[in-house]
Amino acid sequence: MKTVPVLEVLDLAIGFPAARAVHGVSFEIHKGEMMALVGESGCGKSLTAFAIMRLLPPGARIQNGQVIFDGTDLATISPRELRRIRGNGISLILQEPMTSLNPVLTVGVQVAEIIRQHQNLSRAAAKARVLELFDLVGITEPHKRYDQYPHNFSGGMRQRVMIAMAVACNPALLIADEPTTALDVTIQAQVMDLLDKLRRELSMAVLLITHDLGVVAQWADRVAVMYAGRIVETAPVQKFFSAPQHPYSMGLLNSSVSNGEGAWHYTNHRLSEIKGSVASAAQATGCSFAPRCRHVIAPCHGGQPKLEAVEKGWLATCCRAQNQEERIHEFA
Amino acid sequence: MSLLSVEDLKVSYGPKGRSFNAVDGVSFTVEKGETIGVVGESGCGKSTLGKSILRLIETAGGTIRLDGEDITGLGHQAMMSKRRRMQMVFQDPFGSLNPRQSIGKLLDTPMRAHGIADKAERQKRIEYIIDKVGLPQTSLTRFPHEFSGGQRQRIGIARALILRPDLLICDEPVSALDLSIQSQILNLLTDLKAEFSLSYLFISHDLSVVRYFADRVIVMYLGRVVETADHETLWRDPRHPYTRALLAAVPIPRPGSRKHDAPILGERQSAAAASAGCRFYQRCPMAQNRCATEEPVLRSVDSGHGAACHYA
Known part of the structure; x- marks a missing residue:
């Protein structure tokens, strides 16, 4: 891709006083692209996403790295400048549509507030824009809905309100942190279809934080897998699902209860497990996945492997991933 | 005779x-x-169903039979001995373990409650079961906060099994767990089922897990x-329009497999607002006039296959 990315994260490290949680994460997102993290x-995916807007929890600090958005480094600009970007250039939707809205204000007023904060519009013009947005995100009877309170809305509808709020100022980047995790599966499909439609229509980049590989396969263009605070693999979705390079990626796909065809049943297929737990990463001297890896060899203990290209746009941090021939033979 | 048979069970909420x-x-067996x-x-009532079978929630009608014996009207004492045969595994491995009890104590409590007096026998069972769920003996002196989510779910399963039940009611047992831990727990449940000839009532919102x-x-x-x-039949030949929509909505981890012509459903109604006809009427893509008035x-x-739809 020749175009300038919408967002470029370079060697980002985030730490708490006691320990470092995110180690040197780098990635970029292009216009209109949906990238899944x-x-x-505990792998640091939400922390990474929140660090982009400098919305870190108390105690957490960006210790190193850059977050380049629109030519500026968000990690160092003043809070005042940052406020102009939050909700305007970059916006955020969260998992919990039940608590993200103020229960004592009508939803229309809450969406209008965002618009008036960033754009010099009259009340009437802001309301007209809200009605337009409600229509865009599929809230029926926008006039009636404008004056209703959050408790009048179902979970799926509240998430639509959050999305209307997030896209109100035509952001270049939308960060969606587990946007459908709290929703029923039929509503999840509707909300993801809506996000998909909006990013195409508004050429908006979307950073989707999720733990659901099904959602990744169905809606994302590219995927970055994190383990213990590091990106271990980043790949176009098609390639990731057909030939994952990192043993952790393979483990995740293999431990899934569905193989895509869905023919697996406990009577004829034992799920493969990733042994142990992520806690072991803290003690690892070399690769942080080495204590759980089935394919571990001596060099794995020598040091943390770098993210290296498998091919263009496809990177993995595994010392065995670079040799394609050997890898296919070994992991088949 | 069925181990458990539930007939026309009703549970009501509200004043x-x-x-x-x-x-x-x-009704089911x-x-x-x-x-x-x-x-x-x-909101479909699946968790309420699970709890009402153990009579943790009182029923408003219908019968529950365990080995043919009607347990719906049993008093507290009589019900205790039945609960020994039916135990529950909860979703939240953080909220369902007493933080002030060591794991050994946690496993001992149900046996004492059920009057297993012999201390040596209880200790023997504890050591046996902790091994069966894949945790080291040293776990017994430790407390819940020292364990990860997956380990706590193993403890929850050990506690449910300590009374040697025939039926485990598992309410979303893997929903709170990460993918790599989910497969460990499902494998464990598979092994335990074979070893103790258990039956499961497995409640979940995750269709992929249930299918497996x-x-x-x-x-x-x-x-x-x-x-x-x-x-097999349900996924091969779903008959009810709701089942079809539900199955179509599940995202499959294979790029490009999404069916964009999947039926679009509206929002779910509340159970309290149910009207005379089919409850799915307002969301149903196939609804006819009859569906509005006749439930x-x-x-x-088909043999072994039931559906509640006029047009199935």
Whole structure:
């Protein structure tokens, strides 16, 4: 891709006073692209996403690295400048549509507030824009809905309100942190289809944080897998699902209860497991996945492997991933 | 004779006069050694169903039979001895373990409650079961906060098994766990089933997990069973429009497999707002006039395959 990325994260490290949680994460997202950041709880995926907007929890600090958005480094700009970007250039939707809205304000007023904060619009013009947005995100009867409170909305509808709020100022980047985890599966499909439609229509880049590989396969263009605070593999979705390079990626795909065809049943297929738990990464001297890896060899203990290209746009941090011939033979 | 048989079970919530049935006329059986999966979206009554079978929630009608014996009207003492044969594994491995009890104590408590007096015997069982769920003996002196989510779920399973039950009611046992841990727990449940000839009532919102783990499946919608079939049939030939929509909505981990012509469903109604006709009427892509006024009953559409739809 020749174009300038919408967002470029370079060697980002995030730490708490006691320990470092994210180690040198780098990635970029292009216009209109949906990139998924996947990994298990505690892998640092949400922390990485929140660090982009400098919304870190108390105690956490960006210790190193750059977050380049629109030519500026968000990691160092003043809070005042940052406020202009939050909700305007970059916006965020969260997992919990039940608690993200103020229960004592009508939803229309809450969406209008964002618009008036960033754009010089009259009340009437902001309301007209909100009604337009409600229509865009599939909230029926926008006039009636404008004056209702969050408790009048179902979970799926509240998430639509959050999405309307997030796209209100035509952001270049939308960060969606587990946007459908709290929703029923039929509603999940609707909300993901909506996000998919919006990023195409508005040419908006989407950083999707999820733990659901099904969602990744169905809706994302590219995927970055995180393990113990590091990106271990980043690949186009098609390639990731057909030939994952990192043993952790393979482990995740193999331990899934569905093989895509869905013919697996406990009576005829034993699920493969990734042995142990992520806690072992803290003690690892070399590769942080080495204590759980089935394919570990001597060099794995020698030091943390670098993210290296398997082919263009496809990187993995595994010292065995570079040799394609050997890898296919070994992991088949 | 079925291990468990539930007939026309009703559970209601809410004050008198404005109550509604969260479980409304549910019937099914669990045979010895069988895994029954119960699926449905939030609010369909699947968790209420599980708890009411143990009579942790009082029923409003219907009968529950364990080995043919009606346990619906049993008093507290009599029910205790039945609960020994039916135990529960909960979703939340963080909230369901007493933080102030060591694991050894946690496993000892149910045996004392059920009057297993011999201390040596209790200790022997504890050591045996902790090994069976794949945890070291040293775990017994440690406390819940020292364990990860997956380990805590193993402890929850050990506690459920310590009374040597015949039936485990598992309410979303792997939903709170990471993918790599989920497969460990499912493998463990598979092994334990074989070893102790257990039956499971496996309640989950995750259709992929149920497809993998259940022998027969019950699909619930707003308190009713809308479809029931063995796992192969249900995925090969779903008859109810709700089941079809539900299966189509599950994202499969294979790029490009998404069906963009999948039926679009509206939002779910509340069980309290149920009207005279089919409960799925307002979301159904196939709804006819008849569906608005006449509630379909669960009828057999094929051998071992039932659906509650006029047009199935």
